[in-house]
Amino acid sequence: MSAEEMYQQMKVKLHDVVPDAELRIKAGIAAEINRLKKERNAVILGHNYMEPALFHSIPDYVGDSLELSRVAAKTTADIIVFCGVKFMAETAKILNPTKTVLIPSMKAGCSLAASITAEDVRQLKARFPGVPVVTYVNTYADVKAESDICCTSGNAKAVVESLKTDTVIFLPDEYLASNVAKETGKHIIFPSKSPAPAGERTLDYQMIGWHGRCEVHEQFTVQDIETVRAQFPDVMILTHPECSPEVVAASDYSGSTTAMIKYVEQTNAPRYLLLTECSMGDNIMAAHPEKEMLRLCMVCCPHMNTITMEDTLAALQKTQYVVDVPEEIRVRAYKAVERMIQIGGIGKKD
Ligand code: 13P
Ligand code: SF4
Numbered sequence: 001m002s003a004e005e006m007y008q009q010m011k012v013k014l015h016d017v018v019p020d021a022e023l024r025i026k027a028g029i030a031a032e033i034n035r036l037k038k039e040r041n042a043v044i045l046g047h048n049y050m051e052p053a054l055f056h057s058i059p060d061y062v063g064d065s066l067e068l069s070r071v072a073a074k075t076t077a078d079i080i081v082f083c084g085v086k087f088m089a090e091t092a093k094i095l096n097p098t099k100t101v102l103i104p105s106m107k108a109g110c111s112l113a114a115s116i117t118a119e120d121v122r123q124l125k126a127r128f129p130g131v132p133v134v135t136y137v138n139t140y141a142d143v144k145a146e147s148d149i150c151c152t153s154g155n156a157k158a159v160v161e162s163l164k165t166d167t168v169i170f171l172p173d174e175y176l177a178s179n180v181a182k183e184t185g186k187h188i189i190f191p192s193k194s195p196a197p198a199g200e201r202t203l204d205y206q207m208i209g210w211h212g213r214c215e216v217h218e219q220f221t222v223q224d225i226e227t228v229r230a231q232f233p234d235v236m237i238l239t240h241p242e243c244s245p246e247v248v249a250a251s252d253y254s255g256s257t258t259a260m261i262k263y264v265e266q267t268n269a270p271r272y273l274l275l276t277e278c279s280m281g282d283n284i285m286a287a288h289p290e291k292e293m294l295r296l297c298m299v300c301c302p303h304m305n306t307i308t309m310e311d312t313l314a315a316l317q318k319t320q321y322v323v324d325v326p327e328e329i330r331v332r333a334y335k336a337v338e339r340m341i342q343i344g345g346i347g348k349k350d
Contacts, residue, residue: 003028010057013286017052029309030057036316043077044312045092047084048257049277049304052286058312059083064258065091065137066154070341072096081315082323085303087113089323090141094333095341101323104311108303112138112242115212116172121146124169127191128208133169134159135336136176138214141325143171145332150340153241154256156180158343160207167205172212179241179248181207217242219299220275225250228273228294235294236269240276247275264291277301 001009007027014023030053037044037058045068046059055062061071065088072080072092079100082089087110089103121133121143135147136156144150151159157180160168170177174190181188186206220243228235238260239251248254253263257280264272264284271292274281278297285293314320325333 001031001034003031006031006034006057010053013056014052016289017282017286023053026053026057026309029313033058033309033313033316036313037081040079040316041077042079042081042316043071043075044081044083045071045088047088047304048261048283049279049301050083050283050307051279051305052282054083054307054309054312055279055283056286058309064152064154064256066152066256066341067258068092069095069137069152069337073338073341075099079316079319081312083307083312084108085110085113085307086323087138087140090325091137091144091337093323093325094141094144094330094337097325097327097330100319102315102319103321103323104308104315105306106321107306110138110303111215112136112173112212113140113143116143116210118142118146120210121171124171124191124208124210128167128169131167131169131208132163132165133171134163135171136173137337137340139172141329141333144336145329147171147333147336148339150336151343152256152340154259155340155343156241157183159340160184160186162343167208169208170210172210173242174209174211174213175218175244176241177207177209178245179254181209182245214240214242216277216299216301217275218244220244220247222246222250224275224296228296232271232273232294234270235273236264236267236271237273237275238263243275251275264288264293277304279304 010027044059046062069091073095080092081102082092085108089101093101132148135150137150137152188207188209189205190209217240237251239248239254241254273294278300281293
């Protein structure tokens with residue numbers, strides 16, 4: 001497809017969302033990325049948080065962490081370009097050791113993944129022997145390697161319930177763990193720093209959490225929700241389960257990024273507010289101009305925002321930046337990721 005054809009195609013969805021001059025430039029880059037993608041037998045996976053021009057032009061697949069892991073597990077492409085953050089690209093590599101996995105920016109981290117180390121997990125396992133470890137997919141490979149099973153926001157409840165044990169260690173998101181504990185009726189504790197207090201093992205808990213937080217979702221407050229509801233009483237408010245339990249409780253629906261998109265697509269509220277990364281609202285507006293999306297965009301994910309179309313083109317041109325996972329870590333992490341992929345279920349009201 002020529003740059004002009006690409007521009008015309010992108011304009012249909014993006015004319016209200018991206019300024020025309022920017023759209024022309026991005027269409028030229030998108031056309032070149034799509035040409036190179038074919039030439040190099042590459043597949044581009046785009047997370048739901050990618051900016052609108054990228055999201056609606058170059059990915060072969062878009063989705064939440066769970067959907068993209070499933071696609072990564074099945075692809076026959078030689079190269080996987082992950083337009084998302086590093087833990088997502090690492091997960092693709094864990095599932096595809098023989099393929100080249102590229103991430104357009106090395107700066108695409110995540111505050112949750114940075115909140116815990118493999119040594120932290122080993123210490124928790126020593127402190128709570130025999131208790132299975134569930135780690136959120138928003139962790140690095142060495143942390144996954146210490147886990148029994150991973151989960152995403154799309155299947156966290158189903159993963160915990162699949163374990164059929166009285167107690168689980170659920171790491172590292174304090175809020176996601178609290179939300180899952182609430183949904184499953186489990187009592188959660190956040191253990192104090194070692195040494196463990198006497199009698200810790202006899203406490204009445206079923207989930208053991210950690211103090212990681214998403215630097216984006218932790219910023220939303222119940223006050224934000226009350227302010228918007230006061231102005232728009234008929235607004236439908238959707239939250240990601242990385243928000244605090246109080247914020248989730250004050251919302252109308254909570255689910256993974258894809259679960260939120262589907263919820264907006266399948267309901268007919270007069271207007272919606274998404275308490276999540278800003279780009280997602282823009283992406284829904286572009287695909288569904290008939291939906292009214294309120295904007296509360298004081299928070300964007302600085303990590304997701306490092307992924308640009310320019311860098312995605314450079315990734316394909318220069319085969320950069322290659323994501324690798326040491327084989328000894330990968331084989332152990334693979335078991336936890338593969339087990340997660342088998343378990344479905346999205347959104348608290350699905
Ligand atoms: P999803 O798995 O819901 O796409 O979320 C990933 C993420 O990083 C949310 O902040
Ligand atoms: Fe990590 Fe939060 Fe950014 Fe998602 S939005 S990548 S959880 S910092």
